[in-house]
Amino acid sequence: MLIFRIENCVYQQSFPRCKQFSIITNYINTEMKESTMKRGRPIGSDIRQNVIEILQHMKRGNGYGIYKVYREIFPKITLRVIYYHLKKGVFLHEFAVEKVEKEKGDYSWGGEAEKIYYVLGKNAKPKGDSRVKEFYEKK
Numbered sequence: 001m002l003i004f005r006i007e008n009c010v011y012q013q014s015f016p017r018c019k020q021f022s023i024i025t026n027y028i029n030t031e032m033k034e035s036t037m038k039r040g041r042p043i044g045s046d047i048r049q050n051v052i053e054i055l056q057h058m059k060r061g062n063g064y065g066i067y068k069v070y071r072e073i074f075p076k077i078t079l080r081v082i083y084y085h086l087k088k089g090v091f092l093h094e095f096a097v098e099k100v101e102k103e104k105g106d107y108s109w110g111g112e113a114e115k116i117y118y119v120l121g122k123n124a125k126p127k128g129d130s131r132v133k134e135f136y137e138k139k
Helices: 002-012 019-035 046-058 063-073 079-091 130-138
Strands: 095-107 110-120
Touching (some): 046 063, 046 110, 046 130, 063 079, 063 110, 063 130, 079 110
Antiparallel strands (some): 095 110
């Protein structure tokens, strides 16, 4: 309907004076520009938001500790996905590295393990997920 009216004005060659054209132009300039989406993928992630909710209650935690809690509350994911989102979250300042500990032991990959402890960063926005709250109230 809108396109037909614009075409009507253009074919009549009176589009600067056409009322429909000016109304449509104003609508496009105000409403359509504000409601259009940005290009590319959105920055947010449900998994990363869930990790933020967990860290809000844990205060600090390492990747494996967060993973164990995550699997008890939310649908199952891999440890690799948790590490990916922790790294991405540090880049986006949703998480911050509190400390890095080297733990000696007899591991399959060598004699030392590195534990990175994370806390919430300045851009973290916890929403207060009820599932996480219930999990920590039960403990």
